[in-house]
Each structure stands twice: as C-alpha cells, then as structure tokens.
Amino acid sequence: xxxxxxxxxxLFYCSLLIFFVGLPFILAxxxxxxxxxxxxxxxxxxxxxxxxxxxxxxxxxxxxxxAEKSPASIQELLPGAYQISLKLERxxxxxGQVEVEAGKATPIDKVILFARQPNLGLLSxxxxxxxxxxxxxKMVYYLDGKKRIVYRSNLxxxxxxxxxxxxxxxxxxxxxxxxxxxxxxxxFNHRQIQVVYFDTQNDYDYPAVPVFIxxxxxxxxxxxxxxxxxxxxxxxxxxxxxxxxxxxxVPVNLVDLNRPGKDAVYDPxxxxxxxxxxxxxxxxxxxxxxxxxxLSANPDLLERLIAQPFAQGKSLLREERVE
Amino acid sequence: MNKPRGLKRMLEIIPGGLSWGIIxxxxxxxxxxxxxxxxxxxxxxxxxxxxxxxxxxxxVMAHQRLFGQKHENWLERCRGLPxxxxxxxxxxxxxxxxxxxxxxxxxxSLEALAATHYPPEQIILVMAFEERGAWSHQNAALLEHEFGxxxxxxxxxxxxxxxxxxxxxxxxxATWAAKAAKKYLDERSIAYEQxxxxxxxxxxxxxxxxxxxxxxxxxTSDKKHRASYQPMPVYNNNIWQxxxxxxxxxxxxxxxxxxxxxxxxxFVTFSSHSMSFKTLVEIDYWPRDMISDDSVIYWKSYLHYxxxxxxxxxxxxxxxxxxxxSNIWRTISVQYRQKRRWAWGVENFPFVxxxxxxxxxxxxxxxxxxxxxxxxxxxxxAVWAVILVVIGPLPVILGGKFFxxxxxxxxxxxxxxxxxxxxxxxxxxxxxLSWTILPPRPKxxxxxxxxxxxxxxxxxxxxxxxxxxxPALDAQTRLMxxxxxxFNATLKGxxxx
Numbered sequence: 001x002x003x004x005x006x007x008x009x010x011l012f013y014c015s016l017l018i019f020f021v022g023l024p025f026i027l028a029x030x031x032x033x034x035x036x037x038x039x040x041x042x043x044x045x046x047x048x049x050x051x052x053x054x055x056x057x058x059x060x061x062x063x064x065x066x067a068e069k070s071p072a073s074i075q076e077l078l079p080g081a082y083q084i085s086l087k088l089e090r091x092x093x094x095x096g097q098v099e100v101e102a103g104k105a106t107p108i109d110k111v112i113l114f115a116r117q118p119n120l121g122l123l124s125x126x127x128x129x130x131x132x133x134x135x136x137x138k139m140v141y142y143l144d145g146k147k148r149i150v151y152r153s154n155l156x157x158x159x160x161x162x163x164x165x166x167x168x169x170x171x172x173x174x175x176x177x178x179x180x181x182x183x184x185x186x187x188f189n190h191r192q193i194q195v196v197y198f199d200t201q202n203d204y205d206y207p208a209v210p211v212f213i214x215x216x217x218x219x220x221x222x223x224x225x226x227x228x229x230x231x232x233x234x235x236x237x238x239x240x241x242x243x244x245x246x247x248x249x250v251p252v253n254l255v256d257l258n259r260p261g262k263d264a265v266y267d268p269x270x271x272x273x274x275x276x277x278x279x280x281x282x283x284x285x286x287x288x289x290x291x292x293x294x295l296s297a298n299p300d301l302l303e304r305l306i307a308q309p310f311a312q313g314k315s316l317l318r319e320e321r322v323e
Numbered sequence: 324m325n326k327p328r329g330l331k332r333m334l335e336i337i338p339g340g341l342s343w344g345i346i347x348x349x350x351x352x353x354x355x356x357x358x359x360x361x362x363x364x365x366x367x368x369x370x371x372x373x374x375x376x377x378x379x380x381x382x383v384m385a386h387q388r389l390f391g392q393k394h395e396n397w398l399e400r401c402r403g404l405p406x407x408x409x410x411x412x413x414x415x416x417x418x419x420x421x422x423x424x425x426x427x428x429x430x431x432s433l434e435a436l437a438a439t440h441y442p443p444e445q446i447i448l449v450m451a452f453e454e455r456g457a458w459s460h461q462n463a464a465l466l467e468h469e470f471g472x473x474x475x476x477x478x479x480x481x482x483x484x485x486x487x488x489x490x491x492x493x494x495x496x497a498t499w500a501a502k503a504a505k506k507y508l509d510e511r512s513i514a515y516e517q518x519x520x521x522x523x524x525x526x527x528x529x530x531x532x533x534x535x536x537x538x539x540x541x542x543t544s545d546k547k548h549r550a551s552y553q554p555m556p557v558y559n560n561n562i563w564q565x566x567x568x569x570x571x572x573x574x575x576x577x578x579x580x581x582x583x584x585x586x587x588x589x590f591v592t593f594s595s596h597s598m599s600f601k602t603l604v605e606i607d608y609w610p611r612d613m614i615s616d617d618s619v620i621y622w623k624s625y626l627h628y629x630x631x632x633x634x635x636x637x638x639x640x641x642x643x644x645x646x647x648x649s650n651i652w653r654t655i656s657v658q659y660r661q662k663r664r665w666a667w668g669v670e671n672f673p674f675v676x677x678x679x680x681x682x683x684x685x686x687x688x689x690x691x692x693x694x695x696x697x698x699x700x701x702x703x704x705a706v707w708a709v710i711l712v713v714i715g716p717l718p719v720i721l722g723g724k725f726f727x728x729x730x731x732x733x734x735x736x737x738x739x740x741x742x743x744x745x746x747x748x749x750x751x752x753x754x755x756l757s758w759t760i761l762p763p764r765p766k767x768x769x770x771x772x773x774x775x776x777x778x779x780x781x782x783x784x785x786x787x788x789x790x791x792x793x794p795a796l797d798a799q800t801r802l803m804x805x806x807x808x809x810f811n812a813t814l815k816g817x818x819x820x
Contacts (some may be wrong), residue, residue, distance in 0.1 A: 007583075008585055023366055030365050030731045031734075032731070046730060047733060105730050105732060
C-alpha cells in the first residue's frame with residue numbers, strides 16, 4: 001500500500017504541476033495570446049472565423065493556402081489587415097480584406113459561394129400570361145389570358161390541371177390572386193372585380209356562383225383577399241371598401257380617400273392594409289400620408305358592418321396614422 | 324429531530340450557501356462580465372480534465388489491487404499468523420439492521436454469510452429488526468428457523484420505536500443490536516478486543532473471503548483498534564437485471580469508492596463496513612439521530628481518539644443490490660432519492676467542525692485540512708455538473724454582441740468540446756473496468772447484453788445532467804433551510820418489487 005501511496009502522491013503533484021503550468025497557456029490561447037518563444041513574451045492576437053455556404057471551401061490567407069477548410073477559425077493572427085480568399089470547386093470564389101483586432105474575433109460568416117452552373121430547372125413551357133407561386137402548398141398557378149383559363153401544377157411542373165375558366169367579357173385583367181383557402185381567385189380591372197371558383201372543388205361552405213362587383217363611379221386600384229377568404233379588401237381612387245364574396249353583396253365603405261397613391265400593401269397575417277393618401281394641411285398644401293387600417297382588430301365589428309346597408313363615407317373601423 | 328441553534332445552525336448553512344453562492348456568482352458573472360466568467364469556466368474545464376485523468380489512474384491502481392488479491396486465501400494467511408495475535412479467539416459480530424426489507428432481500432444476504440469460509444462458530448449474527456415493522460417478528464422467526472443453526476450465535480433484536488434522544492435512523496437500530504451483542508459477549512466473558520463488528524446493509528452479500536481478509540488486516544494492523552475496515556461495495560446482486568440508468572449509476576458509485584480507497588487521508592467509511600467492537604463500545608456506538616450513520620461513525624471515532632483513527636481499505640468485495648423500480652422514471656426517482664440520502668452526508672460537516680472546536684488535542688493543521696476536504700468534496704459534488712452543463716454555455720448565450728466578438732467567445736465552445744471528448748476517452752477505461760467487475764452472466768440473460776453494456780455508456784451525459792449534482796444540491800439546500808431529512812430505506816431491486 002505504501003508503494004501505491006507514493007505513486008499516488010507523485011501523480012497528485014504531477015497533476016498539480018500540469019494544471020498550474022498548463023492553465024496560463026490555455027487561458028492565453030483562449031484569450032488570443034500567442035507565446036513568442038524568441039522574446040519569451042505573450043503577444044495578443046486576434047482570430048478570423050470563416051463560415052461558408054456550402055462548407056468545405058479552401059481558405060487562402062494573404063495568398064497562402066491553409067490546412068483548414070471552412071468552417072474554421074484562423075487563430076493567433078497579429079493585429080492588422082489580411083487578404084482572405086475562399087475557393088470551392090465549381091463555385092465562384094470570394095475575396096475580401098478583413099481587419100484583425102487584438103483579442104477579438106472577426107467573423108466572415110455570411111459568405112455564400114454561388115455555383116458557376118446555377119441550379120436552373122425548367123418548370124413549364126405551357127402557354128400562360130402570368131403566374132403565382134404558392135410555396136406553402138408547393139403549387140404554381142398559371143393564368144392564360146388568351147384562352148381565358150387558369151391551371152396549376154406542382155413545383156416540379158407535374159400534375160397540370162385546368163382549374164377555372166375566366167369570363168370572355170372581362171377585359172384587360174390588371175391583377176389576380178388566389179384566395180388563402182385555394183378555392184377561388186379574383187381578377188380585376190379598373191371597373192370590375194370578379195371572383196371565379198375553381199372547378200376541382202365542390203365542397204364550398206357557400207354557393208360557388210361567380211361573383212361580380214362593378215365600380216361604375218370609381219376606379220379600382222388594388223384588391224386583396226382578407227385572411228378569411230370570404231372578404232375582399234378593395235382600394236379605389238375614392239375609398240377603401242370591404243366586399244363579401246357572394247352575389248349581390250353590397251360593399252362597405254370604410255375610409256374615404258382624397259388622392260390615394262398607387263401602392264397599397266396588405267398583410268394577411270394581421271389583416272392590415274397599408275395605403276397612402278393626400279390630405280390638405282391647414283396651410284392649404286396637399287401632403288402625402290401613410291395609413292394603416294386594421295381589419296382584424298374587431299372581427300365582430302367587421303361582421304356587423306358587412307351586414308349593414310351601405311354606409312357612404314363613414315370610417316367606422318379604427319384608423320391610425322403612421323408617421 | 325431537535326432544532327439546532329447558533330453555531331451548529333451556521334455550520335449547516337455553509338455548504339449549501341457556498342454551493343449556491345458559487346452558482347449564483349457565475350450566473351451573475353455571465354451576465355455582467357462574460358469574459359471573466361468564460362475564463363473561470365475554461366480554468367474549471369481544464370481542472371476537471373486533469374482531475375478526471377488523475378482519478379482514473381487511481382481507479383486503475385485500485386482495480387489492480389482488487390484483482391491482485393482476488394484469489395488470495397486470506398483465511399490460510401490468518402492461520403499462518405503467530406498464535407499470539409489471537410485469530411482463533413477472534414469473533415465476528417455481524418449486524419444486519421432491517422427496516423422494511425423482505426425475505427427476498429434478507430435471505431440471499433444470510434445465505435452468502437453462511438457460505439463464507441470463516442469458522443461459523445466464531446460468527447455472531449444479529450438480525451436487527453424494527454419493532455414497528457409489520458412483518459418483523461414473522462420474518463425474524465422464519466429466518467431464525469432457516470439459519471439459526473448455521474452460526475455460532477443467532478440473535479434477533481427488535482428496536483423499540485420512539486426511544487428518547489433517538490430518531491428513526493439505521494444507527495439507532497444498529498446501536499440497539501450492538502448492545503444486545505455486548506450483553507451476549509458479557510454473558511460469555513468474551514473480551515471486546517476479541518470481537519470485530521460488521522454493520523451491513525440488509526442486502527449485503529459478503530465475499531467468501533471477506534472475514535478472512537478483515538481478520539488478517541485487523542490482526543496485522545498497527546493500532547488495530549484505531550481503524551475501521553472498509554470493503555469495496557459492488558452492486559452485483561442484480562446488476563444484470565437492472566435497467567441501464569441504475570446500473571451505470573451504481574457502477575460509478577463502486578468506482579468512486581475504489582478511487583477513495585486510494586486516497587487514505589480522505590477515506591471515510593461508507594455503507595457496509597467493519598470495526599473493532601471494543602472501539603464501538605468506547606465511542607458509545609453509532610449516533611442515534613443522524614441518517615449518515617456509515618460515515619458519522621468514522622468521524623465520531625476520529626474525534627474520540629483525537630484524530631488517531633483511520634480507515635483501512637479491504638480489497639475484497641461486498642455485493643449489494645442496484646436500486647431500481649418498474650420503469651425508467653421510477654428508477655430515476657429511486658436513484659435520485661438514494662443519492663440524495665448519500666449526499667445528506669453533508670450533515671457530517673457541522674458535526675465534525677463542532678467536534679473540532681471542542682477538541683483541543685487535534686492539531687489545528689489537521690482540523691483545517693479535514694474540514695476543508697469534507698466541505699470541498701460536498702461543494703464540488705453539488706456544483707461540478709451545474710458548472711459543466713448549465714453555466715458552461717452561459718457566457719456565449721448571455722454575453723451579448725461585445726462578448727461574441729472576442730476571441731474567447733470562439734474558443735470557449737472549442738475547449739468545452741475538447742473536455743467532453745476527453746471525458747469520452749476516459750470513459751473507455753471505465754467501460755473496460757466495469758466489465759471486469761461484473762459477475763458471471765446469468766443463463767437467462769442474452770449474450771447481446773454485453774453489447775448493450777457498452778452502448779449504454781453514451782447515456783453518461785444524461786445521467787450527469789439528471790443526478791450529477793442535483794441530489795447533492797438538494798440535500799445541502801434542505802440542510803441550509805433546516806428542512807431535515809428522515810431515513811428512508813432505498814427501494815432495492817434484488818427481486819423486482
């Protein structure tokens with residue numbers, strides 16, 4: 001036992017020695033210090049952290065190829081400027097100059113090395129005027145203005161199917177959008193909005209009769225789907241309206257406008273409409289202002305409004321000015 | 324339990340306060356000074372690597388000793404000793420304190436005892452039942468009927484409940500049994516010096532050479548009455564049947580005990596162990612109001628003999644049950660509670676320091692060193708896994724933009740990762756050693772189990788996370804807040820309950 005105890009004591013003191021001798025070096029390394037064996041001094045260095053997409057790129061530091069490939073941290077660099085180039089076979093290289101500071105890490109972690117031959121795939125050669133991509137359902141919707149049909153395919157250009165026919169009389173389609181429930185779409189021009197139901201689905205909660213909304217007195221500028229897929233949010237040159245998606249529905253006028261701008265944005269996640277309009281200031285000048293109109297802040301109110309007769313010029317929903 | 328006051332209460336607060344203080348300090352530092360926190364974590368990581376390497380080396384040395392003496396015929400060596408040392412007159416008093424363990428646990432323990440090579444006429448068995456146990460008298464009668472004639476003497480004792488100055492602890496029951504043994508010796512005029520007492524957990528199955536090894540070390544030791552004799556506990560009774568989680572924890576416990584056996588200056592009695600009966604009587608038996616009776620008995624002796632007391636490691640095994648239950652969650656719970664009870668050994672700290680303050684004969688250096696060792700071991704137990712697993716990543720998470728731009732922010736995960744890789748390397752040694760201490764594979768267990776025994780070591784990080792530090796932190800917090808634990812026997816799975 002005595003021999004074992006002697007070995008143990010020796011081991012203990014060896015461990016103690018390794019700890020106290022090794023710790024300064026490890027801490028120095030962690031903090032970015034480099035031991036200079038010639039001057040017997042620690043010099044504070046910095047590091048460059050390189051991360052590329054895709055990984056595995058060769059790293060050249062001031063023209064010298066390093067053993068590590070990305071992602072990698074290049075340690076013990078004296079403060080100063082460094083030329084970095086990153087090369088990956090069949091990809092465009094990346095070059096840049098980075099400044100290394102003592103004790104700090106300089107990250108180059110947002111590098112994307114683009115392929116020389118981009119991953120370009122042909123999806124469809126079918127005839128169409130415009131298209132919409134639905135990334136969520138992985139579908140593409142095509143609108144053929146000449147043949148007046150709407151069809152769709154999956155994202156790999158397979159499973160083509162005609163899903164709707166557009167009315168012949170509808171002229172000059174300015175815009176169209178598939179509803180969030182993917183059961184119908186609207187098309188619109190300056191004087192009319194039409195909702196067309198897809199032929200492939202017959203399990204609607206409401207009669208799938210085509211819906212026409214005419215605007216003889218106003219000019220339709222923008223149309224959006226409300227997130228419930230039943231209401232349309234319409235921006236005209238005179239007002240902002242909400243219309244139900246049913247025959248003979250009477251739109252409700254939410255806000256009167258003076259001289260609205262062309263741009264309007266609708267956030268379907270919050271059911272908020274952002275639009276601009278000119279207002280006359282007290283000094284008599286016309287001033288452009290940005291507004292947001294929340295359409296889901298009070299759903300009950302929205303339902304009530306739709307049920308009421310057309311209320312000309314009354315802005316009952318909450319309106320908030322955005323500076 | 325009577326509520327302590329003043330100094331003792333303050334001493335009870337110190338371990339928990341220190342552990343929580345270290346954790347809180349490091350968390351605060353990760354918020355306010357992430358670089359400083361990262362430096363401390365790296366230093367701790369490095370310390371842990373060195374410590375793991377050092378302890379693994381000690382484990383290998385202890386293992387070498389254990390296996391070197393595996394085939395030793397200790398009884399033969401005892402017979403070869405000079406007659407004057409008194410081997411032929413040496414009695415073995417074996418006490419099995421029984422709480423609520425059933426016959427399925429007790430019977431194998433007595434069978435193992437009966438199978439030892441030690442002369443049975445020199446074994447005095449005391450089955451120490453609790454009077455309050457529902458099956459105590461019935462089990463006592465059955466066991467006495469089965470084993471009564473197999474030993475020199477067979478005593479059944481029934482410890483009354485609620486005696487003054489006692490708590491419901493194993494120590495109180497063992498003391499009651501030891502007093503019955505004393506009466507037995509007195510009646511036969513057997514000197515206490517001629518008797519060794521072994522206090523065994525109810526599930527303890529001794530090696531056939533245990534008493535030979537114990538007697539040899541006792542008879543040949545310098546100041547033999549000033550020592551306790553500690554065998555190596557292995558959890559082999561049901562290790563093949565136990566779930567991986569419990570098996571890994573108990574193998575680790577065995578290894579910890581083997582490592583401790585190499586650090587004599589810190590070595591303290593644990594679980595089943597033996598000592599001179601004369602010493603036991605002189606120090607007035609086990610404490611009757613403390614849960615950690617197995618370690619307190621050492622400290623009580625140490626204080627009584629003014630520091631002239633030690634623990635002699637016996638490189639012979641006693642086999643115990645792995646604590647487990649019917650499903651993994653209950654097993655985790657059982658293991659957690661068992662480890663918390665072990666960690667309740669922190670109650671030794673106020674006991675020892677108070678004793679040191681009263682004792683003027685122990686050198687101050689000894690007092691300081693032993694107090695420090697005791698405190699350090701419990702505080703390290705309570706914080707090491709928290710520092711490695713929880714606080715380790717905190718500077719990177721909480722350090723903010725400034726810290727993320729520093730070199731140390733990039734190097735901290737690298738160094739921490741290196742630690743875990745290194746720990747995996749040492750695990751290979753542990754895996755190999757764990758194989759060597761396994762009992763023979765039962766016929767009903769598939770050979771594939773060997774592969775499972777290797778694979779299950781990947782769960783070590785999970786085990787560290789669940790019961791690395793938390794039972795110790797829990798026990799220390801309870802002591803700190805004065806919420807004292809009561810003795811609860813661990814659910815043992817020898818015959819699945």
